[in-house]
Amino acid sequence: MAVAAPPRPALRIGSMDLTSPVLIAPMVGITDAPCRELAVELGAGLVSTEMVASEAVVRSQEASLHLLDFPRGVGPAGAQLVGCDPKVMAAAAQVCVERGAVSVDVNLGCPVKKVVGRGGGAALARDVHATAAVLAAMVEAVDVPVTAKMRLGWDARSINAPELARALEDVxxxxxxxxxxxxxxxxxxxxxxxxxxxxxxxxxxxxxGSGDVEDLRVLERRIHEGAVDGVVIARGMLGNLWMIRRATHLLATGELLDELDFAARIELCRRHLDMLVAYHGAQRALRTGRKYVAWSIKGCNGAARLRAMVQDLDSLDMLHTIFELALHAGLGPQGWFRPVFTSGEG
Ligand SMILES: Cc1cc2nc3c(=O)[nH]c(=O)nc-3n(C[C@H](O)[C@H](O)[C@H](O)COP(=O)(O)O)c2cc1C
Incomplete structure (x- = not known):
């Protein structure tokens, strides 16, 4: 009797076999444990924490350790660290693994002054040898795959991503x-x-690959043509987590699922908010969840009034009312549109 071959992993990173080449980008203020849980449920091959400062991790700073929470069964989930000291980064990587990270990524792309001013993020990536030393120390320190996320270079005259990637592969x-x-x-x-x-x-x-991942047929072509092995979704999923399912399904089957209609989009957001409440407690969930509610109701009739309500959102009753009012008002003629986001930490 012929034995069926085990399904081929869609992407292999070191010892990790991932079920999809569609991954979720680390995003500050977004990719907390509930968001990662939903992203995995929607088919993401790998999800990540937001970037966490390595110095704070080794000092056991509570808020940073909280970002490195890997609830059992929610994954595969990796951690992302930022910093530039090899010893500190290696020690922080060990903490990530002890806490449940299946991989540890290093942020080499963060452009913000607070980070580059201290030699981390995109500033570290300018120095290929120093970056390789950091990554080498981390590879030595942990048994899980160590990865890196970089930009093309510091500016148009100093593109060094191919050279940097080769040096990192070597370590x-x-x-x-x-x-x-x-x-x-x-x-x-x-x-x-x-x-x-x-x-x-x-x-x-x-x-x-990362950057402007929005058009799913383009994403599919880039992977099929071998321009990249996988992609990370970032801003494209804000207010639009269903994009993860559409992307993973397309890559797995070649079939492009429909966009969600307005009611289903609100329902998915409601689910996300329920998960935030269960994880963070109502008060914190409503604070961090306001942006998701605002993003999901974009294009809704009477949006200005609803937006004002979202800004004051402070109770579960009010959340329920906003969802009901949005459903009742329905989408305006222009339809749903993406939130604009022109900054970020990577
Ligand atoms: C709000 C926000 C937060 C981000 N935080 C991180 C981060 O913590 N680490 C990181 O490597 N990149 C971070 N990024 C960059 C994204 O991971 C991604 O590389 C970038 O947004 C480009 O992809 P996109 O054009 O598809 O959004 C962030 C981006 C945004 C918009």
Whole structure:
């Protein structure tokens, strides 16, 4: 009797077999445990914490350790660290693994002054040797895959992502994610996927693409043509978590599922808020969840009045009322639209 071959992993990163090449990008203020749980449920191959400062982790600062919470059964989930001291980063990586991270990523792309001013994020990536030393110490310190997320370079005249990726591959880094913009670009202009493909051509480890991941047929083509091994979804899923299911389903089957209608979008947001409440408690969940509610009702009739209510959202009754009013008002003629986001930490 023929024995069916085990399904081929969609993406292998070091020792990890992932079921989808569609991953969720680390995002400050977004990718907490409930968001990651929902993203995994929707099919994401790997989810990540937001970036966490390595110094704070080794000092056992409570708020940072809280970001490194890996509830059992929610995963695969990796941690992302930011910092530039090899010893501190190695020690922090060990803490991540002890707490349940299945991989540890290093933020080499953060453009914000607070981080680059201390030599981390995109500032570290300017120095290939120093970056390789940090990653080498981490690879030595933990048994899980160590990965890195970088931009193309500091500015248009100093593109170094292919060279940096090669140096990291040499010290045992298992995969790199490349955001196709430079540090000086911030979020301006379009992500340059031709430059990302140059990184892919330079290394044998998996290269994950990042930047303006919105059009799912384009995403599919880039993976099928081998321009990248996987992609991370970031701003595209804000107010639109269903995008994860559409992307993972498309990659697995070739079939493009419909967008959610307005009622189903509100229902998914309601579910997300329920999960936030269960995890953080009502008060904190309503504070952090306001943005999700505002994003999901974009394009709704009478949105200005609802937006004002969302800003004052402080009780579960009010949350329920906002959802009911939005459903009753329905979508306006322009339909749902994406929230605009022109900054971020990577
Ligand atoms: C609100 C926000 C927070 C972010 N936080 C992080 C982070 O913690 N670590 C990181 O490597 N990148 C971070 N990023 C960058 C994203 O992971 C991603 O690389 C970037 O948004 C480009 O992808 P996109 O154009 O599809 O959004 C953040 C982006 C945004 C918008």
């Amino acid at each position: 045992g880094v298992a995969a790199v994610t490349v955001h196709g913009r430079t540090r000086c670009q911030g979020y301006a202009g379009e992500a340059d996927w031709a430059e990302i493909a140059r990184v892919k051509a330079a290394v044998d480890i998996p290269v994950i």
